[in-house]
Structure formats: structure tokens, C-alpha cells
Amino acid sequence: MKQRGSTTHGAAVHAASAYTGDVNSQRVFRLFSAALVLSSLLAMGFVIAGARVHTGGAAEETPERARFVREYGRRHGYGYNGTLYELRANNFPYLEGSTYLDFTGSGLYQCAQLKAFTDNLNQNLYGNSHSVSPCSQKTQSGVDGVRQLVLQFFNADPAEYSVVFTSGCTAALKMVGEYFPFATKSKYYYLLQNHNSVLGIRQYAVHKGAEFRALADYQVNEYFTAEEDAGADDIIGPAARAQEHDVKFNLFAFPAEDNFEGVRYPLSWIDAVHRHSRRSSQWLVLLDAAAYAPTARLDLSQYKPDFVSISFYKIFGFPTGLGALVLRNDVVDILKPVCIRIKRFREWLHSGHVYGNSTNKIATTNITQTYWGGGQ
Numbered sequence: 001m002k003q004r005g006s007t008t009h010g011a012a013v014h015a016a017s018a019y020t021g022d023v024n025s026q027r028v029f030r031l032f033s034a035a036l037v038l039s040s041l042l043a044m045g046f047v048i049a050g051a052r053v054h055t056g057g058a059a060e061e062t063p064e065r066a067r068f069v070r071e072y073g074r075r076h077g078y079g080y081n082g083t084l085y086e087l088r089a090n091n092f093p094y095l096e097g098s099t100y101l102d103f104t105g106s107g108l109y110q111c112a113q114l115k116a117f118t119d120n121l122n123q124n125l126y127g128n129s130h131s132v133s134p135c136s137q138k139t140q141s142g143v144d145g146v147r148q149l150v151l152q153f154f155n156a157d158p159a160e161y162s163v164v165f166t167s168g169c170t171a172a173l174k175m176v177g178e179y180f181p182f183a184t185k186s187k188y189y190y191l192l193q194n195h196n197s198v199l200g201i202r203q204y205a206v207h208k209g210a211e212f213r214a215l216a217d218y219q220v221n222e223y224f225t226a227e228e229d230a231g232a233d234d235i236i237g238p239a240a241r242a243q244e245h246d247v248k249f250n251l252f253a254f255p256a257e258d259n260f261e262g263v264r265y266p267l268s269w270i271d272a273v274h275r276h277s278r279r280s281s282q283w284l285v286l287l288d289a290a291a292y293a294p295t296a297r298l299d300l301s302q303y304k305p306d307f308v309s310i311s312f313y314k315i316f317g318f319p320t321g322l323g324a325l326v327l328r329n330d331v332v333d334i335l336k337p338v339c340i341r342i343k344r345f346r347e348w349l350h351s352g353h354v355y356g357n358s359t360n361k362i363a364t365t366n367i368t369q370t371y372w373g374g375g376q
Contacts, residue, residue, distance in 0.1 A: 090111070091110040091111045091112055092108060092110065092111070093111070095108075103294065103295075103314075104259045104260075104262070104291050104314070105259075105314070106313055106314060106317055106320070107294055107313065107314055107315055107316050107317035108317045109316065109317035109318035113316065113317075113318055114318065117318070117319070124138065125138070126138060126139045126142070127139055129143065143165075147162075147163045147165075150163045150324060150326070151163060151326075154298050154299070154300045154308070154326065155299045155300055155301045155302075156300035156301065156326065157300075157301065159329070160300075160304075160328060160329060160330075161300060161326055161327065161328055161329065162326070162327060162329055162332070163324050163325075163326055164324060164325040164326075164327065165322070165323075165324050166323045166324055166325055167321050167322070167323065168311055168313075168321060168322065168323040169195075169197065169288070169290040169309045169310060169311040169314075169323045170197040170323075171323060172307075172309035172310070172323050172324060172325035173195075173197040173198055173200070173201065173286070173288065173309050174197065174200065174201075175325055176201065176251075176286055176307050176309070176325065177200065177201035177203070177204035177205070178204060179335040179336060180201075180204065180205075180249070180251055180284075180335065180336075181249045181334050181335065181336050182204060182205045182207075182208035182209070182210040182249070182251075183208055183209060183210065183248060183249070184208075184209035184210070185209070185210070185211075185248060186205065186208070186209070186210035186211075186248055186249060186250055186251075187210060187211055187212070187213070187250040187251075188201060188202060188205035188210050188211070188212040188213075188250070188251050188253075189212070189213050189214075189215055189223070189250070189251070189252045189253075190212070190213075190214060190215070190252065190253040190254065191214070191215060191216075191217065191220065191253070191254035191255065191265065192214045192215060192216050192217075193217075193255070193258045193260070193261070193263065194214075194253065194254065194255055194288070195255065195259060195288055195290070198253050198255070198286075198288060201251075201253065201286075205251075217265065220254070220269060221272075224252075224269070224272045224273050224275075224276045225272065246280060247279070247280060247281070247282055248280060248281045248282070249282050249284060249334060250281060250282065250283045250284070251283075251284050251285075251286055252269075252273045252283060252284075252285055252286070253285075253286040253287075253288065254269065254285075254286075254287065254288070255287075255288040255289075255290075255291060255292070256287055256288065256289045256291070256292035256293075256296075256298065257289075257291040257292035257295075257296070258291070259290065259291035262291075264292065264296070267287075267303040268303075269285075270285045270287065270303050270304060270305050271303075271304075273285050274304075284306040284307070284331065285305040285306050285307070286305065286306065286307040286308075286309070287303075287305035287307065287308045287309070288309050289308050289309065289310050290309060290310055290311040290314055290323075291314065293310050293311075293314070293315055294314050294315045294316075300326070304328070305328075306327065306328050306331050307325060307326070307327050307328075307331070308325070308326040308327070309323065309324075309325055310323055310324050310326065311323040312324070
């Protein structure tokens with residue numbers, strides 16, 4: 001069933017992250033704080049000039065506003081216990097006289113967040129992580145810490161998922177297209193309502209001989225439930241997929257939330273697509289969560305897509321140019337051609353020149369970050 005998401009409502013909740021006491025909002029604020037560290041580590045070069053924190057009280061009350069609050073405050077929970085206008089005045093003074101509705105395009109940053117960002121740069125020295133100096137070790141420690149916080153935010157087990165930092169959601173989607181093992185007779189299916197960057201993966205699929213098809217939402221249910229689910233003899237574990245030389249890999253992509261209409265699509269599709277796999281034809285799922293993550297909880301312990309693309313600035317507005325691809329660890333070895341590089345350079349990268357004390361699990365993450373444009 002379709003569900004219409006309220007992006008403006010969700011963004012307002014996240015704007016009140018540090019003040020409302022809402023557990024999920026606090027998680028977002030902690031993740032933002034981690035992203036501040038990451039943005040420093042990636043040397044994104046932001047220049048913040050003239051940032052001013054407004055210290056005044058709540059906005060001036062008007063008869064129209066009072067009437068609106070009386071009508072909608074108790075019935076619909078508008079105003080966050082009367083703190084909304086004060087929060088807006090203190091942390092969003094630039095909104096004065098404006099109405100902002102483009103939360104699907106980008107979230108709004110708080111003045112408190114800008115201050116936290118500059119304080120972090122003023123109080124810490126970060127070096128290039130490809131060294132063993134104290135400032136470089138601080139950088140690597142910060143990146144690893146942010147990676148873990150991202151996994152915690154999505155309730156993802158580090159033994160099951162890894163994080164590859166990108167320049168945005170589009171870069172994450174492009175990465176999947178470039179390295180997915182499309183081949184002759186492979187299939188790339190995607191929901192008709194999708195971001196343009198998802199459509200761009202078609203070119204990579206066609207280049208490698210695969211076919212593509214756009215499905216309406218009702219066709220997704222028809223196609224992936226048309227045949228009986230794979231029997232026990234047809235199902236192979238993730239670790240065995242890379243050992244099967246004659247396996248054909250297929251990809252289905254859909255957004256958790258349509259960034260145009262706000263429609264939310266069933267995450268149960270993920271399991272349905274996986275169940276459509278056979279020993280010789282495996283289906284993987286790419287979930288575009290860029291519009292979904294700012295306003296809803298994506299629990300990767302319950303739903304297990306193979307790839308998840310996200311954009312951090314859509315969640316909290318600052319910093320821009322920062323996203324991630326969250327991917328299952330068991331798909332790394334089937335990706336091409338980066339998996340060849342990973343195996344070829346693993347020993348060199350473990351020699352101490354780059355990541356001297358990494359375990360295999362962490363090293364895989366670091367290597368994919370290095371070769372997939374992680375930005376370190």
C-alpha cells in the first residue's frame with residue numbers, strides 16, 4: 001500500500017532534535033555531530049561568514065497565529081509543546097519572512113550546528129589519514145567512529161553492512177551501476193517512480209548486455225510473486241554466490257520514498273525480490289533512501305537490501321556534498337572490477353603505510369572507501 005509521507009513535518013521534527021527529547025531526533029542530532037567531524041576530515045573547505053545566532057525569544061504573537069495554534073495545536077500536535085516558534089527564532093533566524101517547503105531537496109541547518117562545526121575545527125587538528133602521526137591517527141579514528149555511528153543510526157550490524165562515503169546520493173547510485181556484475185541476460189528492473197540517478201544505471205546495464213524494464217508499483221507485486229518462491233535446493237548462501245561461476249546477477253531498484261510525491265513504498269518488497277532468486281539467477285536490491293531517511297526510521301536489522309544510497313544534507317542540511325553507500329559485506333566480492341583491486345592491493349594496504357592495524361573486516365571497508373572515492 002502507498003503511504004504519503006509528510007516531509008515538512010518530518011523535517012521540523014529533526015530541526016528540533018536537541019530540544020524536544022524525542023529519541024529518534026536525538027539520534028539524528030548525534031549523527032549530524034558525527035558528520036561534522038567527517039566533513040572536517042574530508043577537507044570540504046566550507047567557509048562560514050557572518051553566521052549569527054539569534055538569542056531573542058519566540059516570534060511575535062498575532063491573532064492569526066494564535067487562532068491557528070488553538071485549532072491545530074492540541075488536535076494535531078502542532079508546535080512541539082509550544083517550543084516551535086522559539087526554536088525557529090533561535091536556530092533558524094534566516095527563515096524570517098520565508099516559507100520553506102523543499103525538505104526533500106535539502107534539510108535546514110541550525111545555527112547551533114554551524115557553531116558545533118566551527119568549534120570542532122577550532123579545537124582539533126586533523127591530518128591526512130595515510131600516515132601515523134597523531135593528527136592523522138585522530139583523522140582515521142574519527143572516520144571509523146563516524147562509520148560506526150552511521151551503522152548504528154540504521155541499526156545495521158557491522159558484521160553484515162559496511163559504509164562507503166561518497167559525495168552524495170547520486171555518487172552512491174553511480175557506484176552501484178559502475179561495479180554491479182551485469183552480464184548478458186542479466187536484468188535491471190526499477191520502479192517507474194524513481195530518481196533520475198537510478199535511471200542512469202540503465203546505461204551500465206545495457207553496456208554489459210543486460211536488459212532493463214520499468215515497473216509500476218502493481219507490476220512489482222505481480223512480477224516478483226508470479227512464480228513460486230525458490231525451494232531449499234535453489235537457495236544459496238551469500239558467501240557462496242561469489243563461488244558460483246555461472247550465476248547471473250540481477251538488480252531491482254526502488255525508492256523507499258518518492259521524492260516528488262512523498263509516496264512510501266513497501267519495504268517488504270526487499271524480501272520478496274530476494275525470494276525470487278534461484279541458484280543460477282540471483283536478485284539483489286538497491287534501495288534509494290535519500291528522501292526516506294530524513295523523516296522515517298530505516299531499520300537494516302529488519303529489512304536487508306543489498307545497497308542503500310543516502311544523502312546526509314537531506315537529513316540535516318549541512319554539510320552539503322556528503323552521502324554514503326551502505327552495502328552488505330557479502331556482495332563486495334561479486335562487484336567488478338573493484339573486487340579485483342581489493343584482493344590485489346589488500347596486502348599492500350595492510351603493510352602499515354595506510355591502515356597498519358586494521359582487521360580484515362575493517363580493512364575491506366577502508367579499501368572500498370579508498371578505491372570508490374571515499375574522499376580521504
